[in-house]
Amino acid sequence: MKNSLLLILTRNPELGKCKTRLASxxxxxxALDIYQFLLDHTVSFTKELExxxxxxxxxxxxxxDIWDNKIYQKKLQIGEDLGERMMNAFKEGFQAGFDNIIIIGSDMYHLDQSDMANAFSKLQNHDYVVGPAEDGGYYLLGMKSFNSQLFQNKNWGTDTxxxxxxxxxxxxKIALLEVKNDVDYYEDIKDIKAFEPFLKHIEK
Structure with missing residues:
Protein backbone atom coordinates (compact mmCIF):
# COMPACT_ATOMS: atom_id res chain seq x y z
CA MET A 1 0.00 0.00 0.00
CA LYS A 2 2.61 2.41 -1.22
CA ASN A 3 2.10 6.13 -0.73
CA SER A 4 -0.88 5.52 1.55
CA LEU A 5 -1.61 7.39 4.77
CA LEU A 6 -3.87 6.62 7.72
CA LEU A 7 -5.11 9.60 9.74
CA ILE A 8 -6.34 8.85 13.27
CA LEU A 9 -8.30 11.51 15.15
CA THR A 10 -8.01 11.05 18.88
CA ARG A 11 -9.08 12.91 21.97
CA ASN A 12 -6.61 13.30 24.80
CA PRO A 13 -7.84 10.80 27.41
CA GLU A 14 -8.58 13.09 30.35
CA LEU A 15 -11.16 12.67 33.09
CA GLY A 16 -14.42 14.44 32.28
CA LYS A 17 -13.35 15.38 28.76
CA CYS A 18 -13.93 12.25 26.70
CA LYS A 19 -16.97 10.15 25.87
CA THR A 20 -19.25 12.62 27.63
CA ARG A 21 -22.47 11.10 26.28
CA LEU A 22 -21.38 7.71 27.57
CA ALA A 23 -20.27 9.29 30.86
CA SER A 24 -23.77 10.59 31.53
CA ALA A 31 -16.04 6.51 30.50
CA LEU A 32 -12.33 7.34 30.64
CA ASP A 33 -11.43 3.68 31.29
CA ILE A 34 -13.56 2.59 28.33
CA TYR A 35 -12.01 5.22 26.09
CA GLN A 36 -8.50 4.11 27.05
CA PHE A 37 -9.54 0.53 26.26
CA LEU A 38 -10.73 1.71 22.83
CA LEU A 39 -7.48 3.61 22.25
CA ASP A 40 -5.50 0.46 23.04
CA HIS A 41 -7.67 -1.43 20.58
CA THR A 42 -7.08 1.21 17.89
CA VAL A 43 -3.33 0.87 18.37
CA SER A 44 -3.62 -2.93 18.12
CA PHE A 45 -5.28 -2.92 14.69
CA THR A 46 -3.31 -0.03 13.15
CA LYS A 47 0.29 -0.42 14.34
CA GLU A 48 1.21 -3.14 11.84
CA LEU A 49 -0.58 -1.73 8.81
CA GLU A 50 1.93 -1.11 6.04
CA ASP A 65 1.88 7.57 25.58
CA ILE A 66 0.42 4.49 23.85
CA TRP A 67 1.12 5.90 20.38
CA ASP A 68 4.70 4.75 19.68
CA ASN A 69 6.74 7.64 18.26
CA LYS A 70 8.55 5.23 15.92
CA ILE A 71 5.25 4.12 14.34
CA TYR A 72 2.99 7.16 14.54
CA GLN A 73 3.77 10.74 13.57
CA LYS A 74 2.04 13.03 16.06
CA LYS A 75 0.15 16.19 15.14
CA LEU A 76 -2.47 18.55 16.56
CA GLN A 77 -6.01 18.90 15.24
CA ILE A 78 -6.77 22.34 13.80
CA GLY A 79 -10.31 23.63 13.27
CA GLU A 80 -13.47 24.82 14.96
CA ASP A 81 -15.52 21.67 14.34
CA LEU A 82 -15.04 18.06 13.31
CA GLY A 83 -15.38 18.92 9.64
CA GLU A 84 -12.63 21.52 9.74
CA ARG A 85 -10.34 19.26 11.73
CA MET A 86 -10.77 16.38 9.26
CA MET A 87 -10.42 18.70 6.27
CA ASN A 88 -7.16 20.15 7.56
CA ALA A 89 -5.75 16.69 8.27
CA PHE A 90 -6.55 15.50 4.73
CA LYS A 91 -5.15 18.72 3.25
CA GLU A 92 -1.87 18.23 5.14
CA GLY A 93 -1.66 14.64 3.94
CA PHE A 94 -2.18 15.47 0.29
CA GLN A 95 0.25 18.40 0.51
CA ALA A 96 2.82 15.91 1.84
CA GLY A 97 2.43 13.91 -1.38
CA PHE A 98 0.25 10.95 -0.35
CA ASP A 99 -2.08 9.46 -2.99
CA ASN A 100 -4.45 7.38 -0.83
CA ILE A 101 -5.60 8.79 2.50
CA ILE A 102 -8.07 7.30 4.99
CA ILE A 103 -9.30 8.86 8.23
CA ILE A 104 -10.79 7.09 11.27
CA GLY A 105 -11.60 7.99 14.84
CA SER A 106 -10.26 6.11 17.85
CA ASP A 107 -13.49 4.68 19.29
CA MET A 108 -14.23 1.77 16.95
CA TYR A 109 -14.38 -1.53 18.79
CA HIS A 110 -15.63 -3.39 15.70
CA LEU A 111 -12.74 -2.47 13.40
CA ASP A 112 -9.74 -4.74 12.91
CA GLN A 113 -6.57 -4.82 10.83
CA SER A 114 -8.15 -6.77 7.97
CA ASP A 115 -10.94 -4.16 7.73
CA MET A 116 -8.33 -1.44 7.38
CA ALA A 117 -6.30 -3.37 4.80
CA ASN A 118 -9.51 -3.97 2.83
CA ALA A 119 -10.37 -0.25 2.92
CA PHE A 120 -6.96 0.74 1.57
CA SER A 121 -7.20 -1.98 -1.06
CA LYS A 122 -10.59 -0.68 -2.27
CA LEU A 123 -9.25 2.86 -2.41
CA GLN A 124 -6.70 1.74 -5.01
CA ASN A 125 -9.44 1.52 -7.65
CA HIS A 126 -12.14 3.83 -6.28
CA ASP A 127 -12.24 7.60 -5.84
CA TYR A 128 -13.66 7.30 -2.34
CA VAL A 129 -14.17 4.66 0.32
CA VAL A 130 -16.80 5.20 3.04
CA GLY A 131 -17.58 3.17 6.15
CA PRO A 132 -21.21 3.88 7.11
CA ALA A 133 -22.01 4.01 10.83
CA GLU A 134 -25.28 2.77 12.29
CA ASP A 135 -26.08 6.25 13.63
CA GLY A 136 -26.18 7.88 10.19
CA GLY A 137 -22.61 9.12 10.20
CA TYR A 138 -19.48 7.36 9.01
CA TYR A 139 -16.62 5.69 10.86
CA LEU A 140 -14.13 5.78 7.97
CA LEU A 141 -13.56 8.05 4.98
CA GLY A 142 -10.92 7.67 2.31
CA MET A 143 -10.11 9.67 -0.82
CA LYS A 144 -7.53 9.93 -3.57
CA SER A 145 -7.61 13.70 -4.04
CA PHE A 146 -8.53 16.56 -1.75
CA ASN A 147 -12.21 17.53 -1.74
CA SER A 148 -13.10 20.23 0.78
CA GLN A 149 -16.82 20.00 -0.06
CA LEU A 150 -17.16 16.85 2.04
CA PHE A 151 -16.37 18.81 5.20
CA GLN A 152 -18.66 21.77 4.68
CA ASN A 153 -22.40 22.29 5.30
CA LYS A 154 -22.77 19.20 7.49
CA ASN A 155 -24.51 18.91 10.84
CA TRP A 156 -21.75 16.95 12.56
CA GLY A 157 -22.88 14.39 15.09
CA THR A 158 -26.31 13.97 13.51
CA ASP A 159 -27.91 11.21 11.42
CA THR A 160 -27.70 13.20 8.17
CA LYS A 173 -16.63 5.85 -7.92
CA ILE A 174 -17.39 4.97 -4.29
CA ALA A 175 -16.65 1.81 -2.31
CA LEU A 176 -19.09 1.38 0.59
CA LEU A 177 -17.85 -0.77 3.46
CA GLU A 178 -19.84 -2.80 5.95
CA VAL A 179 -22.04 -0.83 8.34
CA LYS A 180 -20.49 -0.69 11.81
CA ASN A 181 -21.14 1.02 15.11
CA ASP A 182 -18.88 3.38 17.02
CA VAL A 183 -19.09 3.85 20.78
CA ASP A 184 -20.96 6.95 21.89
CA TYR A 185 -23.66 5.73 24.26
CA TYR A 186 -24.14 3.08 26.93
CA GLU A 187 -26.52 1.26 24.57
CA ASP A 188 -23.65 0.83 22.09
CA ILE A 189 -21.68 -1.40 24.49
CA LYS A 190 -24.10 -2.82 27.07
CA ASP A 191 -24.43 -6.18 25.28
CA ILE A 192 -20.78 -6.60 24.23
CA LYS A 193 -18.83 -9.04 26.41
CA ALA A 194 -15.54 -7.13 26.21
CA PHE A 195 -17.12 -4.18 28.02
CA GLU A 196 -18.70 -6.19 30.87
CA PRO A 197 -15.81 -5.54 33.32
CA PHE A 198 -16.38 -1.80 32.96
CA LEU A 199 -20.13 -1.99 33.53
CA LYS A 200 -20.52 -4.17 36.62
CA HIS A 201 -21.65 -1.21 38.73
CA ILE A 202 -24.22 0.05 36.24
CA GLU A 203 -27.92 -0.51 36.81
CA LYS A 204 -29.44 -1.80 33.60
Missing amino acids: KVGDKT VEKWVYYSEEIWED VLQDTLADIKNE
Missing part, protein backbone atom coordinates in the same frame (compact mmCIF):
# COMPACT_ATOMS: atom_id res chain seq x y z
CA LYS A 25 -24.76 6.95 32.17
CA VAL A 26 -21.58 5.27 33.43
CA GLY A 27 -19.73 8.17 35.10
CA ASP A 28 -16.58 10.05 34.11
CA LYS A 29 -14.08 7.51 35.49
CA THR A 30 -15.67 4.54 33.72
CA VAL A 51 0.99 2.54 5.55
CA GLU A 52 2.16 5.81 7.04
CA LYS A 53 0.25 6.72 10.20
CA TRP A 54 -0.44 10.16 11.64
CA VAL A 55 -2.24 10.65 14.96
CA TYR A 56 -4.05 13.95 15.48
CA TYR A 57 -4.57 14.94 19.13
CA SER A 58 -7.49 17.10 20.21
CA GLU A 59 -5.79 19.22 22.90
CA GLU A 60 -2.03 18.73 22.93
CA ILE A 61 0.57 16.26 21.67
CA TRP A 62 1.69 13.72 24.26
CA GLU A 63 5.17 12.44 23.47
CA ASP A 64 5.11 9.54 25.93
CA VAL A 161 -23.90 13.26 7.83
CA LEU A 162 -23.59 10.07 5.77
CA GLN A 163 -26.37 10.89 3.30
CA ASP A 164 -25.11 14.46 2.85
CA THR A 165 -21.57 13.21 2.28
CA LEU A 166 -22.67 10.61 -0.28
CA ALA A 167 -24.72 13.28 -2.07
CA ASP A 168 -21.54 15.33 -2.50
CA ILE A 169 -19.82 12.46 -4.34
CA LYS A 170 -22.77 10.75 -6.02
CA ASN A 171 -21.12 10.89 -9.46
CA GLU A 172 -17.81 9.44 -8.26
Whole structure:
Protein backbone atom coordinates (compact mmCIF):
# COMPACT_ATOMS: atom_id res chain seq x y z
CA MET A 1 0.00 0.00 0.00
CA LYS A 2 2.61 2.41 -1.22
CA ASN A 3 2.10 6.13 -0.73
CA SER A 4 -0.88 5.52 1.55
CA LEU A 5 -1.61 7.39 4.77
CA LEU A 6 -3.87 6.62 7.72
CA LEU A 7 -5.11 9.60 9.74
CA ILE A 8 -6.34 8.85 13.27
CA LEU A 9 -8.30 11.51 15.15
CA THR A 10 -8.01 11.05 18.88
CA ARG A 11 -9.08 12.91 21.97
CA ASN A 12 -6.61 13.30 24.80
CA PRO A 13 -7.84 10.80 27.41
CA GLU A 14 -8.58 13.09 30.35
CA LEU A 15 -11.16 12.67 33.09
CA GLY A 16 -14.42 14.44 32.28
CA LYS A 17 -13.35 15.38 28.76
CA CYS A 18 -13.93 12.25 26.70
CA LYS A 19 -16.97 10.15 25.87
CA THR A 20 -19.25 12.62 27.63
CA ARG A 21 -22.47 11.10 26.28
CA LEU A 22 -21.38 7.71 27.57
CA ALA A 23 -20.27 9.29 30.86
CA SER A 24 -23.77 10.59 31.53
CA LYS A 25 -24.76 6.95 32.17
CA VAL A 26 -21.58 5.27 33.43
CA GLY A 27 -19.73 8.17 35.10
CA ASP A 28 -16.58 10.05 34.11
CA LYS A 29 -14.08 7.51 35.49
CA THR A 30 -15.67 4.54 33.72
CA ALA A 31 -16.04 6.51 30.50
CA LEU A 32 -12.33 7.34 30.64
CA ASP A 33 -11.43 3.68 31.29
CA ILE A 34 -13.56 2.59 28.33
CA TYR A 35 -12.01 5.22 26.09
CA GLN A 36 -8.50 4.11 27.05
CA PHE A 37 -9.54 0.53 26.26
CA LEU A 38 -10.73 1.71 22.83
CA LEU A 39 -7.48 3.61 22.25
CA ASP A 40 -5.50 0.46 23.04
CA HIS A 41 -7.67 -1.43 20.58
CA THR A 42 -7.08 1.21 17.89
CA VAL A 43 -3.33 0.87 18.37
CA SER A 44 -3.62 -2.93 18.12
CA PHE A 45 -5.28 -2.92 14.69
CA THR A 46 -3.31 -0.03 13.15
CA LYS A 47 0.29 -0.42 14.34
CA GLU A 48 1.21 -3.14 11.84
CA LEU A 49 -0.58 -1.73 8.81
CA GLU A 50 1.93 -1.11 6.04
CA VAL A 51 0.99 2.54 5.55
CA GLU A 52 2.16 5.81 7.04
CA LYS A 53 0.25 6.72 10.20
CA TRP A 54 -0.44 10.16 11.64
CA VAL A 55 -2.24 10.65 14.96
CA TYR A 56 -4.05 13.95 15.48
CA TYR A 57 -4.57 14.94 19.13
CA SER A 58 -7.49 17.10 20.21
CA GLU A 59 -5.79 19.22 22.90
CA GLU A 60 -2.03 18.73 22.93
CA ILE A 61 0.57 16.26 21.67
CA TRP A 62 1.69 13.72 24.26
CA GLU A 63 5.17 12.44 23.47
CA ASP A 64 5.11 9.54 25.93
CA ASP A 65 1.88 7.57 25.58
CA ILE A 66 0.42 4.49 23.85
CA TRP A 67 1.12 5.90 20.38
CA ASP A 68 4.70 4.75 19.68
CA ASN A 69 6.74 7.64 18.26
CA LYS A 70 8.55 5.23 15.92
CA ILE A 71 5.25 4.12 14.34
CA TYR A 72 2.99 7.16 14.54
CA GLN A 73 3.77 10.74 13.57
CA LYS A 74 2.04 13.03 16.06
CA LYS A 75 0.15 16.19 15.14
CA LEU A 76 -2.47 18.55 16.56
CA GLN A 77 -6.01 18.90 15.24
CA ILE A 78 -6.77 22.34 13.80
CA GLY A 79 -10.31 23.63 13.27
CA GLU A 80 -13.47 24.82 14.96
CA ASP A 81 -15.52 21.67 14.34
CA LEU A 82 -15.04 18.06 13.31
CA GLY A 83 -15.38 18.92 9.64
CA GLU A 84 -12.63 21.52 9.74
CA ARG A 85 -10.34 19.26 11.73
CA MET A 86 -10.77 16.38 9.26
CA MET A 87 -10.42 18.70 6.27
CA ASN A 88 -7.16 20.15 7.56
CA ALA A 89 -5.75 16.69 8.27
CA PHE A 90 -6.55 15.50 4.73
CA LYS A 91 -5.15 18.72 3.25
CA GLU A 92 -1.87 18.23 5.14
CA GLY A 93 -1.66 14.64 3.94
CA PHE A 94 -2.18 15.47 0.29
CA GLN A 95 0.25 18.40 0.51
CA ALA A 96 2.82 15.91 1.84
CA GLY A 97 2.43 13.91 -1.38
CA PHE A 98 0.25 10.95 -0.35
CA ASP A 99 -2.08 9.46 -2.99
CA ASN A 100 -4.45 7.38 -0.83
CA ILE A 101 -5.60 8.79 2.50
CA ILE A 102 -8.07 7.30 4.99
CA ILE A 103 -9.30 8.86 8.23
CA ILE A 104 -10.79 7.09 11.27
CA GLY A 105 -11.60 7.99 14.84
CA SER A 106 -10.26 6.11 17.85
CA ASP A 107 -13.49 4.68 19.29
CA MET A 108 -14.23 1.77 16.95
CA TYR A 109 -14.38 -1.53 18.79
CA HIS A 110 -15.63 -3.39 15.70
CA LEU A 111 -12.74 -2.47 13.40
CA ASP A 112 -9.74 -4.74 12.91
CA GLN A 113 -6.57 -4.82 10.83
CA SER A 114 -8.15 -6.77 7.97
CA ASP A 115 -10.94 -4.16 7.73
CA MET A 116 -8.33 -1.44 7.38
CA ALA A 117 -6.30 -3.37 4.80
CA ASN A 118 -9.51 -3.97 2.83
CA ALA A 119 -10.37 -0.25 2.92
CA PHE A 120 -6.96 0.74 1.57
CA SER A 121 -7.20 -1.98 -1.06
CA LYS A 122 -10.59 -0.68 -2.27
CA LEU A 123 -9.25 2.86 -2.41
CA GLN A 124 -6.70 1.74 -5.01
CA ASN A 125 -9.44 1.52 -7.65
CA HIS A 126 -12.14 3.83 -6.28
CA ASP A 127 -12.24 7.60 -5.84
CA TYR A 128 -13.66 7.30 -2.34
CA VAL A 129 -14.17 4.66 0.32
CA VAL A 130 -16.80 5.20 3.04
CA GLY A 131 -17.58 3.17 6.15
CA PRO A 132 -21.21 3.88 7.11
CA ALA A 133 -22.01 4.01 10.83
CA GLU A 134 -25.28 2.77 12.29
CA ASP A 135 -26.08 6.25 13.63
CA GLY A 136 -26.18 7.88 10.19
CA GLY A 137 -22.61 9.12 10.20
CA TYR A 138 -19.48 7.36 9.01
CA TYR A 139 -16.62 5.69 10.86
CA LEU A 140 -14.13 5.78 7.97
CA LEU A 141 -13.56 8.05 4.98
CA GLY A 142 -10.92 7.67 2.31
CA MET A 143 -10.11 9.67 -0.82
CA LYS A 144 -7.53 9.93 -3.57
CA SER A 145 -7.61 13.70 -4.04
CA PHE A 146 -8.53 16.56 -1.75
CA ASN A 147 -12.21 17.53 -1.74
CA SER A 148 -13.10 20.23 0.78
CA GLN A 149 -16.82 20.00 -0.06
CA LEU A 150 -17.16 16.85 2.04
CA PHE A 151 -16.37 18.81 5.20
CA GLN A 152 -18.66 21.77 4.68
CA ASN A 153 -22.40 22.29 5.30
CA LYS A 154 -22.77 19.20 7.49
CA ASN A 155 -24.51 18.91 10.84
CA TRP A 156 -21.75 16.95 12.56
CA GLY A 157 -22.88 14.39 15.09
CA THR A 158 -26.31 13.97 13.51
CA ASP A 159 -27.91 11.21 11.42
CA THR A 160 -27.70 13.20 8.17
CA VAL A 161 -23.90 13.26 7.83
CA LEU A 162 -23.59 10.07 5.77
CA GLN A 163 -26.37 10.89 3.30
CA ASP A 164 -25.11 14.46 2.85
CA THR A 165 -21.57 13.21 2.28
CA LEU A 166 -22.67 10.61 -0.28
CA ALA A 167 -24.72 13.28 -2.07
CA ASP A 168 -21.54 15.33 -2.50
CA ILE A 169 -19.82 12.46 -4.34
CA LYS A 170 -22.77 10.75 -6.02
CA ASN A 171 -21.12 10.89 -9.46
CA GLU A 172 -17.81 9.44 -8.26
CA LYS A 173 -16.63 5.85 -7.92
CA ILE A 174 -17.39 4.97 -4.29
CA ALA A 175 -16.65 1.81 -2.31
CA LEU A 176 -19.09 1.38 0.59
CA LEU A 177 -17.85 -0.77 3.46
CA GLU A 178 -19.84 -2.80 5.95
CA VAL A 179 -22.04 -0.83 8.34
CA LYS A 180 -20.49 -0.69 11.81
CA ASN A 181 -21.14 1.02 15.11
CA ASP A 182 -18.88 3.38 17.02
CA VAL A 183 -19.09 3.85 20.78
CA ASP A 184 -20.96 6.95 21.89
CA TYR A 185 -23.66 5.73 24.26
CA TYR A 186 -24.14 3.08 26.93
CA GLU A 187 -26.52 1.26 24.57
CA ASP A 188 -23.65 0.83 22.09
CA ILE A 189 -21.68 -1.40 24.49
CA LYS A 190 -24.10 -2.82 27.07
CA ASP A 191 -24.43 -6.18 25.28
CA ILE A 192 -20.78 -6.60 24.23
CA LYS A 193 -18.83 -9.04 26.41
CA ALA A 194 -15.54 -7.13 26.21
CA PHE A 195 -17.12 -4.18 28.02
CA GLU A 196 -18.70 -6.19 30.87
CA PRO A 197 -15.81 -5.54 33.32
CA PHE A 198 -16.38 -1.80 32.96
CA LEU A 199 -20.13 -1.99 33.53
CA LYS A 200 -20.52 -4.17 36.62
CA HIS A 201 -21.65 -1.21 38.73
CA ILE A 202 -24.22 0.05 36.24
CA GLU A 203 -27.92 -0.51 36.81
CA LYS A 204 -29.44 -1.80 33.60
